[in-house]
Amino acid sequence: MNQPYSPAHTRREVDIPTSPSSGTRIAIVAASWHQDIVGQSTRAIVAELARNGVPATQVDQFDVPGAFEIPLHARRLAQSGRYDAIIACGFIVNGGIYRHEFVTSAVIDGLMRIQLDSDVPVFSAVLTPRDFHEHDDHLRFFTDHFVKKGTEVAQACLATLQSLNALPLVHHQQ
Numbered sequence: 001m002n003q004p005y006s007p008a009h010t011r012r013e014v015d016i017p018t019s020p021s022s023g024t025r026i027a028i029v030a031a032s033w034h035q036d037i038v039g040q041s042t043r044a045i046v047a048e049l050a051r052n053g054v055p056a057t058q059v060d061q062f063d064v065p066g067a068f069e070i071p072l073h074a075r076r077l078a079q080s081g082r083y084d085a086i087i088a089c090g091f092i093v094n095g096g097i098y099r100h101e102f103v104t105s106a107v108i109d110g111l112m113r114i115q116l117d118s119d120v121p122v123f124s125a126v127l128t129p130r131d132f133h134e135h136d137d138h139l140r141f142f143t144d145h146f147v148k149k150g151t152e153v154a155q156a157c158l159a160t161l162q163s164l165n166a167l168p169l170v171h172h173q174q
Helices: 007-014 037-053 066-080 097-116 136-166
Strands: 026-031 059-064 085-091 122-127
Touching: 007 026, 026 066, 026 097, 037 059, 037 085, 037 136, 059 066, 059 097, 066 085, 066 097, 066 122, 085 097, 097 122
Parallel strands: 026 059, 026 085, 085 122
Antiparallel strands: none
């Protein structure tokens, strides 16, 4: 999806309510690598969820060492049956070797597979900038950018939960 998500636009077109059910539980799986930046997204997610009726007591955060560890944790959380949605947060940077592209593909492919296999929606605020250098300008830009992305992913999560709740439940025959 190359276009930015616009929950207000979506709600106007299809009139999806924004308030989640009172028992909505959401898990956040966040990579600890670049925690000063990634932490901005997790705080923004919790704040946006709270603004929309999901209190922090219904949001559990799980910290993992890096982005590569996110999919396994997300899969186990989805399998637990405890969560209505899972949001992944991480920052995969180009450290001068080609490895970051493989890690990015593995993480994003893993997250998609988890949601399709478990029927639990999984959202990604795992970002991979083309260029990142630890100087003041980039640190400031990405810190601010992760606040924006945290807010957007929380809005996408809530809108998706509402739209999925409106769909009829389909039972598959074995």
